[in-house]
Amino acid sequence: MALIEIDRLSFTYPKERKKALDNISLTIEEGAFWVLIGASGSGKSTLARHLKRELTPFGKTDGEVRYDGKPLKALDARTAATEIGFVLQNPENQTVTDKVWHELAFGLESIGLSTPVIRRRVAEMASFFGIQAWFEKDVHTLSGGQLQMLNLASVMVMQPRVLILDEPTSQLDPIAAADFLETVRRINRALSVTVVLTEHRLEEVFPMADRVAALEDGRILQCDSPRNIAKTFAVGGGRHPMFAGFPAAARIYAGAGGTGDCPLTVREGSKWLKDRCTGASAEKPAESSDCREISRQEPPAVRLRDIWFRYDKKGRDILKGISLDIHSGQIACLLGGNGVGKSTALGAIAGLHRPYRGKLELFGKSITKYDSEELYHGVIGMLPQDPQLLFVKDTVREDLAEAADNARLTEVVCKMGLEGLLERHPYDLSGGEQQKAAFAKVLMRSPGIILLDEPTKGLDAHFKNAFAAILKQLAQAGTTILMATHDLEFAAAYADTCLLFFNGTVVSQDAPAPFFAGNNFYTTAANRIARRVFPDAVTCEEVSHRCQARENPCG
Structure with missing residues (x-):
């Protein structure tokens, strides 16, 4: 009924x-x-x-x-x-x-x-x-x-x-x-x-x-039905932009030129892949490469040494001796469960929280040596978890114009694809559109370090790829990107280094492939599907490519 x-x-x-x-x-x-x-x-x-x-x-x-x-x-x-x-x-x-x-x-x-x-x-x-x-x-x-x-x-x-x-x-x-x-x-x-x-x-x-x-x-x-939808979108390699957000099993199936029923779950995808690559032995996983040992001549863009912080004087410690280096031009992803300290760490780096112990430097200079005008006009830009915190005007155009001149506004609007949203009230936008508008406002002041707290929430898979291209472009120009995220696939595909937060501190840091290949739950669905055949493959594209390469070694 x-x-x-x-x-x-x-x-x-x-x-x-x-x-x-x-x-x-x-x-x-x-x-x-x-x-x-x-x-x-x-x-x-x-x-x-x-x-x-x-x-x-x-x-x-x-x-x-x-x-x-x-x-x-x-x-x-x-x-x-x-x-x-x-x-x-x-x-x-x-x-x-x-x-x-x-x-x-x-x-x-x-x-x-x-x-x-x-x-x-x-x-x-x-x-x-x-x-x-x-x-x-x-x-x-x-x-x-x-x-x-x-x-x-x-x-x-x-x-x-x-x-x-x-x-x-x-x-x-x-x-x-x-x-x-x-x-x-x-x-x-x-x-x-x-x-x-x-x-x-x-x-x-x-x-x-x-x-x-x-x-x-x-x-x-x-x-x-889900399976019919997935198979329809998978035709021709899954070219429709919406297909980029489908389950990993379906995307691997499409990318490898799959036939038969389209798998939807990790279990179905793993079985399909093993049947496809039957008779082949598993590849050897890549060796870990500890990103903290990277040697750079210039000082790190962000350096934390033994940082401790609590919100209340008599409360519990939220950050517990965090130490990390993020270099200019790197995209770094902070990963971990809710409530482990990722957002608090970003707040400390942004100068919103003052640690009671430790040393925090931005571009080789103690954060305490920056005044607010200098810190927030060219050094640090932050996209908070709630993008509505950045909206203070009645239209997107007015909000962006508040942060920079018209020439910069035109450039950022074009880059972020906001042309059709400029006259809308920010609160009338969808969650993903609010994220785009808020990030555009962060970009208006051209910060050297961009802090992002869950920036891909509410974004469709197609715009995530466009967003990643923007981040890559910024990183290549020397901008440092530090983001807290639950989006493991995004981190696996686009990060230079991944850091695992637990109990208020960083417990692991590595390049994406060895970082995710060593985990059971904090890893991608693609890796869980492929780990018995391609142990260090962590993205759907990589799994599909290796599957095709194994079938056509001379192709």
Whole structure:
């Protein structure tokens, strides 16, 4: 039975001519698991928000969304609040209370349930989600993964029939993201809750789906089962830009000229690759090359020696004796779980946090010797995890113009592909578009060191490649790039050096191939697929190339 019917839905944002949604029609059956995919700005988030009446964006709407046979706009307030749940991209934007237990109870209190019912439901949800150990904690002390799990639990305690999630794993580390998505799968399978999820990170979620809808320029490009979608996009080597975000198994299959059923998971991809390369022995992995021993004549662009930092005088240490060197022109990626100190380290390098012990130098000069004007006009530029922190004007054009002259604005806008967004309010942009606009604002002042905190979250795979090209161009010109990221594939493909953070310090640093080839979980799906055949291959392109080279040694 159809639970959600989208009938010729079109939508246009204020002051825009182009439709964000253009004649969308979909029928979503009760208990189904749907995934919406597409480039940044393709309409995924806009469509998802049209399924939750209270979050519908302001603008001109044509067509209709029906829920359980009734127009969505005609639902009574209680049904709309309880039966349709929504989990936002940024977990911090959805919490409203100070304690975990109160966050779970808040929605139930708001609809007037009795205390015994509230206690029973809260206890049930805390048990299902494994929240007992941090049930009485302050919300602000939770890790990103815990916070997003709390948001999901707070929605599920209302016992919804529909669960809508807008890029819910974009700010989670790979392990936390996998745990979160597995919980969503359990909810769908065990409770028959209908799931509609938008996502750019498709490795885990794509095989879970019953149906995938691919959006392009506000229209449905294709709607089918995951395997059929993957095989269609894989034709001809997977040239469509959207295919770059598909699961690694499908991309290796396409790149190696695969035939037969298209694999979707690591297990299927590993079996397909071993069958393809049957009879061949595994290659010897590359030797580790410790990047910290690189010898350079000039001083490092960033040098940390025994850095210690805590937010409160009597609080716990967040940074614990960090030492590292990043040289001019390098792209360095800081990797690790949520809450291990990556963002704090970037804040210290940016001068936002003052360590109580240790030495921090930028271009051979102590950070304490820079005044603010010099530090933030040509030395350091930082893109925070929340790009909205950089927006202070009513349009993207005004925000960028605040940072530099018109000539520089024109250059950066062209480089970042922002021509069509200049007159939009920054808060009306999709998550990926906000990232692009915020990074453009960082570039306006031409900093020598660029610090990026989760810069690829919300970006589609096609723009990630364009973004990487921009970073490479900057690095070749001598700019130093230091980024904290959960995007292992991006780090494997484009970093010069990778650093693993754990418990407030750097525990490992190496070039991408030996760094990822030595890990089980902090590695790429491509490496997990290929490690028994090509142990040090860490990108899909590399695996596909080696597979073809083995089949055609003289080609």
